[in-house]
Amino acid sequence: MRGRGRALVLLAAVVALAGIAVAYAAAATRRDAGPGRAVDLAASGRVLFVRNGRVASAPLGDPAAPVTVSGLTCQRFYAAAGTGVCVVVRPGPVPSTYAVVVDRTMKEVTRVQSAGIPNRARVSASGRMVSWTVFVTGDSYNRGGFSTWTGILDTRTGYAVPNMENIQLYIDGKRYRSADVNYWGVTFAADDNRFYATVSTRGRTYLVEGDYGRWEARTLRENAECPSLSPDGTRLVFKKRVAPEASARPWRLYALDLATMRETPLAERESVDDQAAWLDERTVMYGRQGDVWSVPADGGGAPRLLLRDAASPALGGPGHTGAAASMSAR
């Protein structure tokens, strides 16, 4: 083919390919779900969750009931007592990640900048303490290090820690210093000061109990990740590594009795890579392969499908503090 012929073929092809790309992108943009409807985070008897990247709400116990889809885009969401936290990647030439705190009408109250891929989100039962986790190098585990950032925001004082890894850590009672510590999966107790979380260092993961005011954390045991504290504050449900990452079922949900430190496997036999949320005093819910399931927290019963095409479940409601939480949940 002569020079001019080649140039014409190339030009025609580039025009056609550009047309395809532009037409497809335009169609994909129109597919966007529109403005969305009002969702009240404080309405009782409803489950909040993320579906197709939007925060949505559905009544408990009626799988056929209509779902209300809001206009709030989040990759990870949680809410308690009318306070929500939406962890979201805002696209742009260089994407940035934010933890956006919203009020009960889903209006933005404040935001904290982070980076990476949203992974966990949690709000304390009173709605005061907000925490989130992102994967900072989630794309390159075989090439680079494993890194998570966990942030904590006190909504009453407005003080935000974007990455809690400078907290004083004690492993088996001894002060521990290392550059490779990573934290994830925070859950706050009813006093809005004590919390539980996961820390990893030198290839081991530990469950820690933290004190926000004293800014220190102490390990309780190994191999217990993404704890979720029960409303009465006596038990944690966590995911335990039971097989290598490449296997079919690397994780299993367990319950831990904090008084006796005895663990009990839950009836869910499938692998669950999530931070569970308490549905009531006896039941937890969690994301599993694109759907939300629930299972009793005592090891008995059987898993039950709660919502299809859903993730990040949280219980809606006006919230309650301290002992009132356990009273009303019973």
Place this chain on the structure above:
Amino acid sequence: MYVSATRWPRLASVPANVLALGAVSMVTDVSSEMVTAVLPMYLVLSLGLSPLAFGVIDGLYFGVTALVRLAGAHAADRWQRRKLVAVLGYALSAVCRVGLLAAGGSVAALGAVVAADRAGKGLRTGPRDALISLSASPGALGQAFGVHRAMDTAGAFLGPLVAFGLLAATGGAYDAVFVTSFCVAVAGVLLMVLYVRDRREPLLADDRVSVRRVPRDTPLLQLCAVAAALGLVTVSDAFVYLLLQKRLALSPELFPLLPLGTAAAYLLLAVPFGRLADRAGRFAVFLGGHAVLVVLYGLLALPSAGGWLLAVALVALGVFYAATDGVLMAAAGPLVPAHLRTSGLAMVQTGQAVGRLLSSVLFGALWTAAGAEPGLAVMGGGVAVCAVASWFVLRRVEPGAEPRVVPRVVPEGERGAR
């Protein structure tokens, strides 16, 4: 056809075929980096995959890539069809873009698509570099590879910006990114088919082309060992960025910009360092790039650091790539007879890739067991020792401006059949 190889070849002497290959790589890199940039978010956020699971999948397929690379290079030499094999590699990766959509949420299917994409990359790099090294005059190979790598890196620089811009414009439509990436990749394949000329060496009757024949009669085996050894003690970029972040407590929004900084430095420096390699010696520049790395590891381990470390580190990484990546291929080219060029270059690339894969495991283990500073000391010491040892091995095989290995006399008119 070529300006004779003076000590400083003029830029205008870059052969059209090298520019065409550079354009193909630039377009293809825009396409592939678009996907690389959004894939983790797509897998984790849209499909709910664990990031760890993806990392494991990624590592498992490394062996497949290495085998495909060597087999493809062998086929390219065996039938002297370098362009065809490279086009197949580019086309395979292009198809994988739509394969991502077809795979949906199935982890097995996604793993297969990622593996096929890697296989396509493995298939094309050997023949592509062989075509570059056969298209440029032996005295200007460093410059030719420098020009190619600069164009390639420009594509890698643009890809993420295009992808994230597209995501922003479409309200997060990952499928639009994949479809656009496919269209860009097809344009790359077309550029290759239309504008790149094959270099085919007439095979003599006693030329039995086989990968096994490559190392024994050339110093290539030594270069391969050097590349693997240095690859083994090189800390991967991701670890360097992580160390920078930890040392400087970098604010979160800067973190995604670090690879772009390295790419910018690399694309600006690739041509000057390629030209320097042609003049000062390719092995000298290659080892000099590793000396910069030793300095960088030392700086990263310093007890106190300031904002200057960030700029120095990104420029140092850019210098390292500019002085080693294309320069290694320019150094390896003349060590292999033309008819075995693809297999020879593929062997060096594979040696380096194996070294680098093991290096991640090694440094990860060092970091975990002893901490970052001892890990950096071990790796930096390793680079220094390997580089000095390499110097004694390589200075004996430095071919200079003229190819050392010219075992056969082929009439000029028969070369480069098109």
